[in-house]
Amino acid sequence: MAVHYRCCESGFFIHIAVIFFLVMFAGLMSGLTLGLMSMSIVDLEVLAKSGTPKDRKHAAKILPVVRKQHLLLCTLLICNAASMEALPIFLDGLISAWGAILISVTLILLFGEIIPQSVCSRHGLAIGATVAPFVRVLVWICYPVAYPISKLLDYLLGEGHVALFRRAELKTLVDMHGNEAGKGGELTHDETTIIAGALELTTKTARDAMTPIAETFAIDINAKLDRDLMKLILEKGHSRVPVFYEQPVNIIGLILVKNLLTIHPADEVPVKNVTIRKIPKVPENLPLYDILNEFQKGHSHMAVVMWHRDNMVEQPTSKSPNNNPEVRVDIDGEKHPLEKKMSKRQLQKWKSFPASGNNSYTPRSKKWTRDINADVLQIDDNPLPKLNEEEEAVGIITMEDVIEELLQEEIFDETDHHDDDS
Template identity: 30%
Template sequence: MSEATLWLAIGAILILLILSGFFSGSETSLTAASRARMHQMEKNGDRRAVLVSKLIAARERLIGALLLGNNLVNILASSLATSVFLHLFGDAGVAIATLVMTFLVLIFAEVLPKTWAIYAPERFALAVAPIVRVVVAVFGPVVVAVEAIVRLILRLVGVNVNDDALALSAHEELRGTVDLQHKEGGLVKAERDRIGGLLDLAELEVSDVMVHRTNMVALNADEDLPKLVEAALASPYTRLPLWRGESDNFVGVLHSKDLLRALFAAGGDSEKLEITQIISQPWFVPDTTSLQDQLNAFLKHKAHFALVVDEYGEVMGLVTLEDILEEIVGEIADEHDVELEGVRPQADGSVIVDGSVPIRDLNRATDWNLPDDEATTIAGLVIHEARMIPEERQIFTFHGFRFTVLRREKNRITRLRIMPLSQLKVQPAAASAAAQVAPAARS
């Protein structure tokens, strides 16, 4: 090998290392680039973002082309380096070439470009996209053949790469992004809860958020009109269900505005009112209706109120548009709401909770993660896990918490104390420290 050929080979090795770094960095940036950001840049008219989106859309072919190019230049660079070092050092040149090329490829063709690319993936992807498009077009036929061979081999070992069962749904991907942003400080808890509540609408049913029948305020349509009007005006609610004959025979819904209009037309004389002409027909919805479907139904019918029935047609409770909105934005209170203190944090780290408090509301208030698959309220969760109706002062431990039943009325748990087990571990340590400090203070 002449001296000129030697320098040409060294120059070619350097160029191949640069190309290897280009392929490595391009692969990292294009796979790490945010499709959402690219979509936004595409909407703003960035042509390179359009190109990046097209490349990412065919991810398998993109990665195949970049890997093919990277392997070609690495193998060629190693071959040239082996020839150069054999010429310079004889038989020992093979070992020296292996060590030197491993170091150069690792630092300059892998770690350095990938670190650079992962630091600013979108900017790197926009810069390399025009060149990568040409690479994908050139290596396209070879990559297609390689993909076919790979799929055939995987199918022979029982792997079907066309199966999308493990792919994350859009909701799961959004949920994971929201949780990650909250963990990293990008979203405060309230923002995370609002977005999470919106994503949960399709998974929740109206039975999860409805006002149970035992807590409903309903009026007897057969009541004397003056008493009926007085009860309606004294209620903090705008819409009130009316029953007749039996308490589960709901015949209509009375709207306070309709009542006031009728009273004004009658000159304030409630005896002149005809209740059947004021009330509207009740709207019954199944308890298994998803919140997302019910929200759409409310918007479509321009309604705010519905009675919830089970599979036998029995009224279980009522659901309002406000109940659904509260799952997104949290508790909505106005000047007429009667606020019930259902969650009371204690100085020792425990929380005293009314049994009727929904698990989801408790989780949002305390940032806990108690399961709500098998029960809606916190009392229902304790009964489900205990497989019995607990007695007062009975203690249970599950899901990382200690539950103490404080009050029970008939078969209903009305008050509990909940203590995280992690808090229980902290208290003995604090007590021990206080005991050590006390003798020192006395001495």
């Protein structure tokens, strides 16, 4: 009788231990399913390279396990399902069938789902790194069943999915991390503005950042550097001044103001007798990143933006659908595509010169070739270049213009006149 009682007592405690193990095991699998599968490979790679020392260590342990996502998912779900199915069997040996179902559902719901998932959703990285070796063992145990199912999922859904942010999404993410957003981010306003400007720079072209010819200070090559012209050059405060021939839209080169230091105004030296450097010519739809890369080479920090006539369509400028003569319209009566993307400052620049047509000129090369790189313009032996009937200069772009688009703010120097709100 005593032996039978001890056997029943030992069997009861074994059932209780097994039930406890199954509930904890099911909870672990459920929590890991949420904790590990919710972290993308990109997130883990970012943490492994630039996270805190603890996060780097945890991410390095988890990455090898998570790389085969479908295999890991099948393993966790198979183990979770096996433990939940086995739980009523052991409970049935202690209580009635209805009681076993009721208790098993309660235990699984509370201790196998709600609590583990709540914990792993907040501390999934640390928990996943701790149990990563154990998960590896489970993957090998369930491999005969999990591998075929994972390969079927790879075939149907794709082997891997890298969740990278698009440019607009990344810009929004940066804005959310700014301290002005009030979400605890540590990025300052200047940092978020510069990052946003760098992301937008790839969609902007020379036309977006240039200074129109109507606002550009340029001098005639046949002019004389007398006292009035020298005074005017100094008042403008530019380090480089474009030089035109016959017409302001025929920019043929530029002069460096520092080269005029040795010239006396009383001598009235002709402009063509000083050192005139060649100025690069770029199409109006050349991306600003390409222009910035060329500026960095040091050949020139100024370029002339060209408009090509062959690919232009004559547009009505006197009348527009909204009776606004300042708004450029295309042949369909809509705003110009560039105008829709421009900021207020860019729009003011763009509207300051006459409308010439639709920007459809496609450059043959996005890089400046050697023959148009900045160099001294030889005018003694060669005739001056005349205006090409198929193209004309519509603006001037400088390194400062590109940097302003990057910073999304105006850059003022000592000679600029602006309103000081402070």
